[in-house]
Amino acid sequence: MVLYDLISRNIKIKKRNFVALGCISGLANALVLALINNVAENISDINRENHILYYLILFSLTIAIYGFTQQRLMTKAARTVEKAIAGLRVELFECVRYTELSTLEKIGKERIFNTLSKELQTISQSAQLFVIIGQSITLVFFTSLYIAYHSFVAFLVVSVLIMLGASIHRLRANEIQKNMKLSFESENMLIHRLSDLLDGFKEVKLSNPRADDLENEFIADSTRAKNAKTTTQTLFATDFVLSQITFFAATGAMVFIVPLLSNVYTDVVIKVTTASLFLIGPITSIVGGIPIYTTASEAANNVLDLENELKLASQKAQKQGAKGPSEIGTFEEIKLEGAYYQHHRPEGERPFFVGPVDLTIKPGQITFVTGGNGSGKTTFIRMLTGLYELQAGQILLNGRAITNNEQDLYRSLFTAVFSDFHLFKQLYGIRVGSQQEIDDWLVFLEMNTKVSVENSEFSTVDLSTGQRKRLALLSTILENRPIYIFDEWAADQDPIFRRKFYEQVLPKLKERGNTVIAITHDDAYFHLADVHLKMVEGQLMEHNMAGSEGVSS
Numbered sequence: 001m002v003l004y005d006l007i008s009r010n011i012k013i014k015k016r017n018f019v020a021l022g023c024i025s026g027l028a029n030a031l032v033l034a035l036i037n038n039v040a041e042n043i044s045d046i047n048r049e050n051h052i053l054y055y056l057i058l059f060s061l062t063i064a065i066y067g068f069t070q071q072r073l074m075t076k077a078a079r080t081v082e083k084a085i086a087g088l089r090v091e092l093f094e095c096v097r098y099t100e101l102s103t104l105e106k107i108g109k110e111r112i113f114n115t116l117s118k119e120l121q122t123i124s125q126s127a128q129l130f131v132i133i134g135q136s137i138t139l140v141f142f143t144s145l146y147i148a149y150h151s152f153v154a155f156l157v158v159s160v161l162i163m164l165g166a167s168i169h170r171l172r173a174n175e176i177q178k179n180m181k182l183s184f185e186s187e188n189m190l191i192h193r194l195s196d197l198l199d200g201f202k203e204v205k206l207s208n209p210r211a212d213d214l215e216n217e218f219i220a221d222s223t224r225a226k227n228a229k230t231t232t233q234t235l236f237a238t239d240f241v242l243s244q245i246t247f248f249a250a251t252g253a254m255v256f257i258v259p260l261l262s263n264v265y266t267d268v269v270i271k272v273t274t275a276s277l278f279l280i281g282p283i284t285s286i287v288g289g290i291p292i293y294t295t296a297s298e299a300a301n302n303v304l305d306l307e308n309e310l311k312l313a314s315q316k317a318q319k320q321g322a323k324g325p326s327e328i329g330t331f332e333e334i335k336l337e338g339a340y341y342q343h344h345r346p347e348g349e350r351p352f353f354v355g356p357v358d359l360t361i362k363p364g365q366i367t368f369v370t371g372g373n374g375s376g377k378t379t380f381i382r383m384l385t386g387l388y389e390l391q392a393g394q395i396l397l398n399g400r401a402i403t404n405n406e407q408d409l410y411r412s413l414f415t416a417v418f419s420d421f422h423l424f425k426q427l428y429g430i431r432v433g434s435q436q437e438i439d440d441w442l443v444f445l446e447m448n449t450k451v452s453v454e455n456s457e458f459s460t461v462d463l464s465t466g467q468r469k470r471l472a473l474l475s476t477i478l479e480n481r482p483i484y485i486f487d488e489w490a491a492d493q494d495p496i497f498r499r500k501f502y503e504q505v506l507p508k509l510k511e512r513g514n515t516v517i518a519i520t521h522d523d524a525y526f527h528l529a530d531v532h533l534k535m536v537e538g539q540l541m542e543h544n545m546a547g548s549e550g551v552s553s
């Protein structure tokens, strides 16, 4: 039912309409059987009394009703499921958007990609299945009634055997589910290996041993996925064959057992046997649909699991519960008091933490943060910008602690070019003042001969790493937020532009009233900073006082 719950969660399913259409369509289908049986049995009487045209019209009408209701049912189901999927897609996108960075790092990109693409597609493909299974159940019901009408004993025999067939599947449901989970996990790993191949294509091309290792891992994951899927399919196939055998046993029972258990006439035996043969279509649809239904249910479980994990650490619930303020005031001072964050680590590994940090940031200052690799500079920046939720301590803006509802607004004080930056071709969320302003900055950043900005979009982003970083810088400049974060921005620049960055860009930002916090290793420019902080093993201190007096405690 998890599949139904997921689909019906955000859209109102008019169950009565579905049930009515399903019943009419199932009844019409069963009527076809009754009509054929009746005409076949009484063909000479009907011909004699010239009633054949009447039966033909009735037969055509029944087929027309079946065709119309079936078509309506399938269209309605497809529309309903696709509407639900469209809503779910946006909901999951929003969950990712509102979740915390640390949660995203824990979940991993692969699982999100896999769930948002493959799993939702699997659910979408199951739309028609609902109708076919529902309609088949209706048909089995009416046909069983038809059998019961002619012979109650035959009805009992069919019912017992159908229930027996259904319980075969239930017995192995756990094993099927276990293998489906395994294949989902293996597929996540396959996406991970494929990302390694595509993102690291150049490195892979340069090294055959690396390519071989990567391929071997890919093959191992692919084999695991294949084995899990083969086991699942084998279980389904055995179920299918057993169900078919049960069905044949039911039909055989009509001629071999029913006459022994009750005094029925030959014509009754023929009728109930024909009726049980008529069941082959719907029963095959139900049994054949079980693998698709089970796969779709498992996909629904995966979607719900991901959504729950994303929501757990997200602020979405708070956002829905209480609307946050629309503004947070101008930035006059940011104060970190006892700020502390520890990275999640597998058990047994030494944890890394930054803090406690006590620090005050004033507007218009240029602050440099230096320190060795892995000392915690990026972690500190993520704490300061609110990208990592503090595990202890607090952030005060203008003397007042930031509440959960204000996190979004607090984060919007910052704009950043991270060391692993992403350059958006489209200037999402940036309302550009004038074309002249953009063109002036393009000239200043020496990018005017390479790129233009039209309709809030860069003409190209297929550029060198240093050039792409200049465009990322331009995006932040156009965004014009109070505080600028640069994580080793100048590392990819040539010496001339590096100088320009420190001696012209940063002072220009300061002149505009912006605050700059830059992680840097460029000691030739340390003198340009108003404040110089140094990170050592997660402890932040004033550079000149390293070892004696620090801002961490």
Ligand SMILES: Nc1ncnc2c1ncn2[C@@H]1O[C@H](COP(=O)(O)OP(=O)(O)OP(=O)(O)O)[C@@H](O)[C@H]1O
Pocket (backbone or CB within 6 Å): 105, 343, 344, 345, 352, 371, 372, 373, 374, 375, 376, 377, 378, 379, 380, 535
């Ligand atoms: N996503 C993460 N999950 C778990 N641990 C992490 C994660 N990111 C960083 N760490 C740990 O935190 C430590 C500090 O990382 P951080 O990126 O803050 O250092 P850094 O000073 O910016 O280094 P670099 O100069 O190399 O960029 C690392 O040694 C690593 O052990």
